[in-house]
Amino acid sequence: MTHPKQVACPTCSTFTPWSPKNPFRPFCSERCKLIDLGEWASESHRIAGDKIDPNEPSEGDASK
Numbered sequence: 001m002t003h004p005k006q007v008a009c010p011t012c013s014t015f016t017p018w019s020p021k022n023p024f025r026p027f028c029s030e031r032c033k034l035i036d037l038g039e040w041a042s043e044s045h046r047i048a049g050d051k052i053d054p055n056e057p058s059e060g061d062a063s064k
């Protein structure tokens with residue numbers, strides 16, 4: 001049993017060894033990690049942002 005534990009990359013489902021040599025675990029690569037984080041962020045933004053009114057003044061406008 002010398003095989004390291006394998007985990008499936010959440011982004012591309014590629015099996016990658018869960019080892020200290022992989023700083024991106026559970027992702028197989030930095031690319032997959034960034035993709036996942038990016039999708040999570042955009043998804044979160046879409047939910048939290050509700051419907052953004054383009055006419056709404058941006059925060060920190062001239063009202064101060």
Ligand SMILES: [Zn+2]
Nearest residue numbers: 009012028032
């Ligand atoms: Zn991957």
